Amino acid sequence: MTYSPVIGLEVHVELKTLSKMFCGCPADHFGKKPNTQTCPVCLGLPGALPVPNKKAIDWTLLIGLALDCQVNHHSKFDRKHYFYPDLPKGYQISQYDEPLCVNGHLTLSTSEESKATSEVTHSGSSDGENRVRINRVHLEEDTGKLIHAEVDGEKVSLVDFNRSGVPLVEIVTEADIHGSAAAKEFVKKIHQLIRDLGVSDCDMEKGSMRLEANISLSKDGTLPPYKVEVKNLNSFRFLGRAIDYEIARQKELLTRGQTPPQETRGWSEAKNQTFAQRSKEVAQRSKEEAQDYRYFPEPDIPPLVFSKEQIDAIRAKLPELPQMKAARFAKAYGLKPSVVTILTKTQASAAFFEAAVKEGQKVSLPPTVIANAMVNQRQAFKNPEDLVRHLQTQTQEKVSDKITLRQFIDQVITAHTQAVSDFKAQKPQAIGFLIGQIQRLSHGKADGKLVHQLLLERLESSR
Amino acid sequence: MDVHHIARLANLKLPPKQTEKFQSQFDETLSAIAAINKLDTKNTPPTSQVTGQVNITREDKVDTSRVLSQSEAISQAPKSHNGYIVVPHVFE
Numbered sequence: 001m002t003y004s005p006v007i008g009l010e011v012h013v014e015l016k017t018l019s020k021m022f023c024g025c026p027a028d029h030f031g032k033k034p035n036t037q038t039c040p041v042c043l044g045l046p047g048a049l050p051v052p053n054k055k056a057i058d059w060t061l062l063i064g065l066a067l068d069c070q071v072n073h074h075s076k077f078d079r080k081h082y083f084y085p086d087l088p089k090g091y092q093i094s095q096y097d098e099p100l101c102v103n104g105h106l107t108l109s110t111s112e113e114s115k116a117t118s119e120v121t122h123s124g125s126s127d128g129e130n131r132v133r134i135n136r137v138h139l140e141e142d143t144g145k146l147i148h149a150e151v152d153g154e155k156v157s158l159v160d161f162n163r164s165g166v167p168l169v170e171i172v173t174e175a176d177i178h179g180s181a182a183a184k185e186f187v188k189k190i191h192q193l194i195r196d197l198g199v200s201d202c203d204m205e206k207g208s209m210r211l212e213a214n215i216s217l218s219k220d221g222t223l224p225p226y227k228v229e230v231k232n233l234n235s236f237r238f239l240g241r242a243i244d245y246e247i248a249r250q251k252e253l254l255t256r257g258q259t260p261p262q263e264t265r266g267w268s269e270a271k272n273q274t275f276a277q278r279s280k281e282v283a284q285r286s287k288e289e290a291q292d293y294r295y296f297p298e299p300d301i302p303p304l305v306f307s308k309e310q311i312d313a314i315r316a317k318l319p320e321l322p323q324m325k326a327a328r329f330a331k332a333y334g335l336k337p338s339v340v341t342i343l344t345k346t347q348a349s350a351a352f353f354e355a356a357v358k359e360g361q362k363v364s365l366p367p368t369v370i371a372n373a374m375v376n377q378r379q380a381f382k383n384p385e386d387l388v389r390h391l392q393t394q395t396q397e398k399v400s401d402k403i404t405l406r407q408f409i410d411q412v413i414t415a416h417t418q419a420v421s422d423f424k425a426q427k428p429q430a431i432g433f434l435i436g437q438i439q440r441l442s443h444g445k446a447d448g449k450l451v452h453q454l455l456l457e458r459l460e461s462s463r
Numbered sequence: 464m465d466v467h468h469i470a471r472l473a474n475l476k477l478p479p480k481q482t483e484k485f486q487s488q489f490d491e492t493l494s495a496i497a498a499i500n501k502l503d504t505k506n507t508p509p510t511s512q513v514t515g516q517v518n519i520t521r522e523d524k525v526d527t528s529r530v531l532s533q534s535e536a537i538s539q540a541p542k543s544h545n546g547y548i549v550v551p552h553v554f555e
């Protein structure tokens with residue numbers, strides 16, 4: 001009998017707008033004196049009128065579009081009711097059946113690292129590739145903050161409403177994740193993506209990014225009859241550990257013929273394990289079915305309607321995202337996927353590479369040589385110019401034997417007929433590509449200027 | 464209509480006598496609303512609003528003129544401590 005982990009994630013991200021979601025209070029609440037950034041709207045005082053922050057809506061659409069979601073042309077806010085001291089109105093303004101964005105996806109790498117998830121085998125998702133579907137991306141307001149303390153010898157909770165009403169985006173995946181490594185890769189990618197979009201700091205220590213995992217084990221590929229929710233995971237590492245711990249714990253129960261109870265659990269860093277949250281309030285909250293939140297359309301906020309033009313205008317603001325950049329690097333510079341992954345890991349390294357390529361062009365130093373140098377060398381260079389200069393001196397001991405170089409050129413021309421016809425069609429980047437391939441064959445030792453000259457001669461002669 | 468269930472969701476404790484009273488009141492209210500079922504809504508599109516307005520938003524600007532001072536913000540709370548509102552202990 002095999003058990004395969006079935007994992008869905010919920011990621012909450014606080015947007016770094018200047019003002020809150022439905023009022024003009026400052027949104028930056030970290031480290032501020034308690035209850036100094038509130039107003040009648042975010043304190044839920046009677047008669048206050050919430051008005052949505054346009055930038056928060058646009059930024060949520062931007063996140064959704066970056067995750068290949070569809071934007072709902074008709075969207076609205078809803079009231080979600082529950083009682084908790086961090087929620088001043090007795091309801092949270094959230095989104096229920098018409099979230100801003102739906103049906104997106106994020107593709108994970110298919111590296112061995114993320115496949116080797118745990119000792120538990122999994123059958124893999126039916127769509128065959130390592131794609132995590134995004135169920136929805138919606139916008140809501142954050143709650144206040146609770147601190148647990150003792151005042152006058154009595155255990156109490158202290159409430160600070162500075163965070164109440166800060167725009168909060170919720171990203172919900174389908175249960176397409178099958179292990180801790182894939183879960184960590186997913187949240188790291190989301191983290192990088194949202195930081196690249198510049199809409200949140202995603203600082204987990206400050207709570208501007210929060211993770212939750214729904215974990216169960218499927219027996220022989222059947223749908224699990226239960227779901228365990230682990231909340232308040234505030235680092236990638238804890239997410240991974242909590243998943244591994246839950247997989248082992250649930251497997252043991254299942255092996256003994258028991259079904260793990262449906263429950264909400266927390267993560268104890270000290271004990272390195274998850275624990276059932278048994279407090280009355282949490283138990284009450286977890287027992288509530290969706291309909292018991294008594295969701296209904298927020299009557300104070302008219303619906304949102306987006307035209308195709310409005311959505312396209314937001315799509316146009318998307319910067320080049322890691323996946324798009326990776327595809328471009330592979331194509332334009334003829335780089336291997338493993339090299340592309342390393343170069344595009346951060347925006348800084350990708351920018352460094354592209355600046356070096358530009359610099360390298362002046363001295364016929366091909367992109368592949370620069371890429372290999374960046375990937376293989378431990379030595380750090382202050383700026384792209386230094387790297388190029390270094391590589392230039394290094395390739396002084398160049399292969400300048402014309403017979404060897406012509407052999408490389410013939411090999412490359414035979415292997416890359418498309419680039420050759422691109423060259424003939426006056427596409428200048430083709431020559432760079434071909435030189436890159438020649439340098440790859442020569443392990444970067446070919447004399448760049450000579451290769452350039454010989455290659456041109458060869459291409460011109462076959463015109 | 465389960466009055467106990469509604470009371471629990473609304474965080475209200477109902478003594479038995481009131482439960483009976485509310486039961487009949489709820490039934491009465493619901494039967495009044497049930498009159499809507501008699502209307503012909505075949506050609507009426509469903510909506511969640513009646514104003515006809517859409518896309519009412521505000522620019523992302525801080526408006527300090529409406530921000531309350533700490534003492535104003537906590538003035539309605541039965542108990543406070545160092546600027547925080549004090550409530551009975553809850554677990555997280």
Ligand SMILES: [Zn+2]
Binds near residue numbers: 025042
């Ligand atoms: Zn406010």
